[in-house]
Amino acid sequence: xxxxxxxxxxxxxxxxxxxxxxxxxxxxxxxxxxxxxxxxxxxxxxxxxxxxxxxxxxxxxxxxxxxxxxxxxxxxxxxxxxxxxxxxxxxxxxxxxxxxxxxxxxxxxxxxxxxxxxxxxxxxxxxxxxxxxxxxxxxxxxxxxxxxxxxxxxxxxxxxxxxxxxxxxxxxxxxxxxxxxxxxxxxxxxxxxxxxxxxxxxxxxxxxxxxxxxxxxxxxxxxxxxxxxxxxxxxxxxxxxxxxxxxxxxxxxxxxxxxxxxxxxxxxxxxxxxxxxxxxxxxxxxxxxxxx
Amino acid sequence: xxxxxxxxxxxxxxxxxxxxxxxxxxxxxxxxxxxxxxxxxxxxxxxxxxxxxxxxxxxxxxxxxxxxxxxxxxxxxxxxxxxxxxxxxxxxxxxxxxxxxxxxxxxxxxxxxxxxxxxxxxxx
Numbered sequence: 001x002x003x004x005x006x007x008x009x010x011x012x013x014x015x016x017x018x019x020x021x022x023x024x025x026x027x028x029x030x031x032x033x034x035x036x037x038x039x040x041x042x043x044x045x046x047x048x049x050x051x052x053x054x055x056x057x058x059x060x061x062x063x064x065x066x067x068x069x070x071x072x073x074x075x076x077x078x079x080x081x082x083x084x085x086x087x088x089x090x091x092x093x094x095x096x097x098x099x100x101x102x103x104x105x106x107x108x109x110x111x112x113x114x115x116x117x118x119x120x121x122x123x124x125x126x127x128x129x130x131x132x133x134x135x136x137x138x139x140x141x142x143x144x145x146x147x148x149x150x151x152x153x154x155x156x157x158x159x160x161x162x163x164x165x166x167x168x169x170x171x172x173x174x175x176x177x178x179x180x181x182x183x184x185x186x187x188x189x190x191x192x193x194x195x196x197x198x199x200x201x202x203x204x205x206x207x208x209x210x211x212x213x214x215x216x217x218x219x220x221x222x223x224x225x226x227x228x229x230x231x232x233x234x235x236x237x238x239x240x241x242x243x244x245x246x247x248x249x250x251x252x253x254x255x256x257x258x259x260x261x262x263x264x265x266x267x268x269x270x271x272x273x274x275x276x277x278x279x280x281x282x283x284x285x286x287x288x289x290x291x292x
Numbered sequence: 293x294x295x296x297x298x299x300x301x302x303x304x305x306x307x308x309x310x311x312x313x314x315x316x317x318x319x320x321x322x323x324x325x326x327x328x329x330x331x332x333x334x335x336x337x338x339x340x341x342x343x344x345x346x347x348x349x350x351x352x353x354x355x356x357x358x359x360x361x362x363x364x365x366x367x368x369x370x371x372x373x374x375x376x377x378x379x380x381x382x383x384x385x386x387x388x389x390x391x392x393x394x395x396x397x398x399x400x401x402x403x404x405x406x407x408x409x410x411x412x413x414x415x416x
Contacts, residue, residue: 029332029342030342030343031341031342169339170336170339173335173336173339174336176332176335176336176342177330177332177333177336179332195339195340195341196335196339196340196341197341198341198342198343199343213343214341214343215304215305215306215341215343215344215347219304271302
């Protein structure tokens with residue numbers, strides 16, 4: 001049993017949005033980044049995993065167990081960090097901790113206190129007076145103090161400064177020193193994942209576009225830059241997306257070999273970032289956005 | 293053990309690790325049976341993914357530069373003398389190619405280069 005989470009043919013329909021039979025598998029010991037533009041289905045998926053909303057069809061297994069019929073026992077083993085503050089604003093950090101603590105049979109006060117110290121959390125301050133970064137650190141301290149094996153985070157880095165984001169990534173990597181733990185992490189700030197993520201799942205319009213090792217994704221794709229007159233209807237087929245301006249074009253391709261054959265040294269071929277990949281795949285339909 | 297990762301280089305990160313570790317093993321800076329950091333520790337230190345460090349170690353193991361003992365960790369392997377020599381020879385070839393490249397830029401002839409090589413060789 002090496003998969004900590006298995007999602008198969010998961011569907012959920014709303015009036016104006018639907019998750020269309022998605023599949024995601026996460027192995028033990030790795031970080032998976034879950035990326036996609038706003039409104040692509042990231043939060044819906046995470047809510048389904050957390051059994052906060054009902055699925056229409058499909059299967060979600062966590063630790064090999066069905067997530068609906070084993071709701072409580074699974075949640076004991078999950079640490080959850082949400083992008084919005086879901087704590088009682090009027091309570092102090094310490095009071096809030098004491099509210100949450102009894103829910104977890106494996107709560108470890110010592111671990112919590114170490115995080116309080118590392119993060120510099122003010123125990124006696126009311127939660128409403130914490131900065132956004134401190135609130136996230138508090139969520140994280142709570143999520144990591146009951147020996148969770150799977151950490152699920154929904155947009156934990158949005159709205160945080162680069163310093164705190166770097167600190168967070170450091171904590172995540174420390175957690176993965178234990179090869180039985182995994183992290184599932186949704187974000188649209190892909191630069192956080194360019195470095196540390198092992199796997200990337202990319203969702204768009206409720207469908208999974210890519211779900212594989214990050215290194216593979218980055219190696220399979222390339223950015224091509226050249227002159228507009230080099231493009232023709234024939235070779236445009238090799239691109240996932242092309243951006244043109246008055247002075248040249250830039251495109252994303254998965255077919256480096258074919259590009260080299262057709263263009264040779266006349267174009268510049270570069271390594272893409274996850275952001276490039278996300279932007280090219282998602283702008284395929286809507287060609288032009290201008291200001292009026 | 294020293295590893296410097298470039299995020300702007302075209303060379304994939306796992307290969308950067310492979311190349312740098314190989315170089316240190318061949319140069320004797322990392323010695324036989326010296327323990328290496330775990331893949332998870334290395335990933336954390338370098339702020340890169342575990343898959344990347346795992347791939348680097350797998351590659352080094354395949355080429356015989358390191359050995360991994362399940363449950364214990366990875367160590368610098370006893371490198372085969374012939375392989376060691378071959379790697380060194382390749383390094384020399386590469387440096388010569390670099391030198392020739394520069395020489396051609398300024399128009400040095402083969403004879404001039406040979407003379408130069410002879411003088412330098414005898415000096416050392």
